[in-house]
Amino acid sequence: xxxxxxxxxxxxxxxxxxxxxxxxxxxxxxxxxxxxxxxxxxxxxxxxxxxxxxxxxxxxxxxxxxxxxxxxxxxxxxxxxxxxxxxxxxxxxxxxxxxxxxxxxxxxxxxxxxxxxxxxxxxxxxxxxxxxxxxxxxxxxxxxxxxxxxxxxxxxxxxxxxxxxxxxxxxxxxxxxxxxxxxxxxxxxxxxxxxxxxxxxxxxxxxxxxxxxxxxxxxxxxxxxxxxxxxxxxxxxxxxxxxxxxxxxxxxxxxxxxxxxxxxxxxxxxxxxxxxxxxxxxxxxxxxxxxxxxxxxxxxxxxxxxxxxxxxxxxxxxxxxxxxxxxxxxxxxxxxxxxxxxxxxxxxxxxxxxxxxxxxxxxxxxxxxxxxxxxxxxxxxxxxxxxxxxxxxxxxxxxxxxxxxxxxxxxxxxxx
Numbered sequence: 001x002x003x004x005x006x007x008x009x010x011x012x013x014x015x016x017x018x019x020x021x022x023x024x025x026x027x028x029x030x031x032x033x034x035x036x037x038x039x040x041x042x043x044x045x046x047x048x049x050x051x052x053x054x055x056x057x058x059x060x061x062x063x064x065x066x067x068x069x070x071x072x073x074x075x076x077x078x079x080x081x082x083x084x085x086x087x088x089x090x091x092x093x094x095x096x097x098x099x100x101x102x103x104x105x106x107x108x109x110x111x112x113x114x115x116x117x118x119x120x121x122x123x124x125x126x127x128x129x130x131x132x133x134x135x136x137x138x139x140x141x142x143x144x145x146x147x148x149x150x151x152x153x154x155x156x157x158x159x160x161x162x163x164x165x166x167x168x169x170x171x172x173x174x175x176x177x178x179x180x181x182x183x184x185x186x187x188x189x190x191x192x193x194x195x196x197x198x199x200x201x202x203x204x205x206x207x208x209x210x211x212x213x214x215x216x217x218x219x220x221x222x223x224x225x226x227x228x229x230x231x232x233x234x235x236x237x238x239x240x241x242x243x244x245x246x247x248x249x250x251x252x253x254x255x256x257x258x259x260x261x262x263x264x265x266x267x268x269x270x271x272x273x274x275x276x277x278x279x280x281x282x283x284x285x286x287x288x289x290x291x292x293x294x295x296x297x298x299x300x301x302x303x304x305x306x307x308x309x310x311x312x313x314x315x316x317x318x319x320x321x322x323x324x325x326x327x328x329x330x331x332x333x334x335x336x337x338x339x340x341x342x343x344x345x346x347x348x349x350x351x352x353x354x355x356x357x358x359x360x361x362x363x364x365x366x367x368x369x370x371x372x373x374x375x376x377x378x379x380x381x382x383x384x385x386x387x388x389x390x391x392x393x394x395x396x397x398x399x400x401x402x403x404x405x406x407x408x409x410x411x412x413x414x415x416x
Contacts, residue, residue, distance in 0.1 A: 027298020123212020338397025
């Protein structure tokens with residue numbers, strides 16, 4: 001029996017019991033659809049989050065006054081100051097460092113003569129707005145000169161402008177108070193919330209770092225800590241590790257640390273992205289296990305139905321052997337039936353996977369407002385699904401096919 005004839009016979013056998021064949025393929029359909037759809041959604045979400053990290057600024061280090069919880073130095077206290085930032089920018093101190101943002105955050109009661117609102121107030125040097133992707137609406141950012149002079153100027157988020165003035169257009173030039181101190185609004189920030197950050201720029205107020213330190217949060221500072229964090233922009237993205245080592249060395253020397261643990265923490269955006277990729281890889285592996293279980297169940301169903309088919313067609317097998325069919329012809333026939341069953345189920349499952357990916361795109365983009373998080377069905381996932389389907393067909397179809405091939409013609413012809 002040639003392959004074309006074997007496929008024709010397999011197709012005819014499946015068409016005799018269409019409903020049974022469809023129910024048998026159900027596990028394969030669900031398994032393949034889950035693998036294709038979930039991997040597509042995971043890829044789309046991964047691309048989205050990586051783009052969000054890019055908006056935050058790739059090649060950045062974040063330095064915070066935080067002691068490693070595993071440190072055994074009982075006398076160690078957190079330390080990080082604006083002077084540390086100045087030291088990093090000294091010529092030759094950290095050649096891989098392009099710029100350093102000084103920042104101190106706190107809560108502030110903000111009003112414009114009417115209702116009062118509690119907002120996050122970010123005191124940051126003007127380069128805060130350039131180390132990451134930001135969108136400026138009406139007005140401007142505050143300047144280096146205003147930073148040096150401790151000017152009482154503010155850039156407010158879009159939601160803040162809406163709450164205080166009913167919109168962004170008329171906000172520049174208006175006056176607000178933050179914790180009782182008068183400020184002039186010079187610009188409105190239209191930057192959207194970022195999935196890689198815990199803060200929403202639309203609900204924040206930005207003022208010069210020197211102004212925040214000297215006028216708003218003076219009582220919250222100390223000689224050891226007068227910044228919430230330093231954001232270090234690296235000159236080249238692939239130099240982040242070298243920059244991290246340089247920053248760590250400079251700060252340890254300034255803090256006179258020899259054998260002690262760091263009294264500060266340094267993290268790179270690449271480290272955060274690596275952690276995210278690890279989490280996502282684990283999530284995708286979990287989805288793959290779920291799809292694999294469905295495929296396993298589907299494979300067991302195929303084995304079961306093929307055994308039933310062998311039993312029902314025992315006399316047919318005996319007749320074929322009696323007229324000259326060899327054992328390998330019978331084996332090939334039933335193996336091809338299992339393969340055809342799995343391939344049809346796999347094809348339907350791939351279609352189901354595309355439907356799942358479309359539903360995932362709708363959920364992420366339209367419902368969760370994650371622009372750019374579009375599910376992507378990759379060629380690799382299709383090849384993986386097809387390969388696994390064929391493997392299931394061969395593994396679970398081999399035993400019933402072998403059982404059919406070993407039937408003795410005389411016993412098979414006498415079977416009732």
